[in-house]
Amino acid sequence: MPSDDPLDALATEALDGTGTDLAALATADLVRLVNDADADVAGLVRTQLPVIGAAVDAIAERMARGGRLVHVGAGTSGRLGVLDASEIPPTFGTPPGLVVGLIAGGPAALVSAVEGAEDDAGAGARDVEALALTEADTVVGIAASGRTPYVLGALAAARAHGCLTIAVSCNTSTPLSAAADLGIEVPVGPEVVRGSTRLRSGTATKMVLNTLSTLAMVRLGKTYGNLMVDLRATNEKLRRRAVRIVVTASGAGEDEAAAALAAADGHAKTAVAMLVLGVGAPAARAALEAAGGQLGDVVGHR
Structure with a gap:
């Protein structure tokens, strides 16, 4: 009988079809299994290069006008967004507020799960509203499932302010992409541990965010050749x-x-x-x- 649980329709929540009993495998085989799954991720990200390139140019154009880059997510997706935002100032000499990371549940959610935070669309809207958004800002909504209410609420509020909105997900035809100006969908398929999107989905998300933020900085003149010349030596x-x-x-x-x-x-x-x-x-x-x-x-x- 078909399931009526919407999660079952998501590729990232599906069984991988191998019927593998992970605990029965030798450690060497487990390591190979995870590595084999990861090996596909770069190629899957490659399928999204045209839209990723369009996103880079659009982000850089707005940042050149004084706009900010804002990452919004919940759980692993939120942590990856905050990580990306936190690494830009030391690498490219930017002020801390130029690239911002928001996570459902606030800073406490970086180290502990905050129950129900990802289900609160209103909190997502309020968190981005608190940034006093302008039309020059870009808001990147990150959700492996492509359907997290917190992120959808944030994107809706951002669009109401005329921001550029970008969706990053690991499923196809997602509500998140439908709500954004640009949708980046990396179809990683089933995870080795069913539904554990910190695995292939997390790797794909990290790759996409690295590309967006790094190349936006290149377009803004933060590099010379391939040197990070806007670095400011503090240690x-x-x-x-x-x-x-x-x-x-x-x-x-x-x-x-x-x-x-x-x-x-x-x-x-x-x-x-x-x-x-x-x-x-x-x-x-x-x-x-x-x-x-x-x-x-x-x-x-x-």
């Missing part, structure tokens, strides 16, 4: 990395690069401009500002 590891970046981008020696970084308050992009142009930090900052932060336009593309 010893980053100071060493910043010196290597400045040496590579400018051709200067390590001592000269370190001195320029010190004069540039640890900002690698400013230090490179100083060394290539032969000017002090104020003039380098002015040149970068005039070029919209595009180092290649200031010192030439290499």
